[in-house]
Amino acid sequence: MEILQRSYAGTLESSDLLVEVSPYSGGSVQVEIISSVEKQFEHAIRNVIMSTLEQMGVNSARLTVNDKGALDCVIRARVQAAVMRASKGDDCHQLVWEAI
Template identity: 75%
Template sequence: MEIFQRSYAGTLESSDLLVEVVPAPEGSIEIEITSSVEKQFEPAIRQTVMSTLDELGVGSVRLSVNDKGALDCVIRARVQAAVMRAAKGADCHQIVWGAI
């Protein structure tokens, strides 16, 4: 899935996160994570973000996460929403929703 524009999903409320997605050079995936639980859960947050991007077929993106203690299911949902907004709905019909 190609990223066309900057987009956001989520909030800065407790148990949520704010995800920002920006187009990046071809083949470049950059993830910046800021979290209230970063020391303990940064690797798990990064893995959840990476697996979600992989499931969506994103090959190039600059993604920023500002986490306030969100669960994995919330992280996945926010990353999916931000990516789909940034892709302007392109390729969304190819997603196998049952597999996500």
Template identity: 50%
Template sequence: MKIEKTAVAGTMESSDIMVTLSPGSVGGIEIELESSVEKQFGNAIRSTIQDVLTELDVKNAHVKALDKGALDCTVRARVKTAAYRACNCDSYQFGGQN
């Protein structure tokens, strides 16, 4: 999946995460995370973001994630939504782990 434009998914409400996904400038996946629970869960959030993008075969992207205590399933959903919006896709795979 190729990221063609900047896209956003999520809100800044409590228990949510706002994910902004844009084409990468350095190659690979670059994750910028601000989180109210960074010390406890920062590595897990980064890992979830990386895992979702790997599942979607995204090779080059810049991710800015502003987390307000989102659960793992919410992080996954927001990253997938932002990725599909950013690639101008018209077919989606939201069932199960993909």
């Protein structure tokens, strides 16, 4: 899935997170995580983000994630929403939703 524009999903409320996705010409995925629980859970948050991007076929993007204690299912949903908005929904018909 190709990232065509900058998009956002989520909020800065407790137990949620704000995800910003933007195009990145480096041919890789860059993830910056800002979290109140970064020391304990940064690795777990990064794993959820990267596996979601892999399942959606995103190979090149820049993400900034501002976490306020979100659960894995919330992280996954916010990343999916931001990616679909950033791709303008053009590739969504190619997704295998059962795999995600």
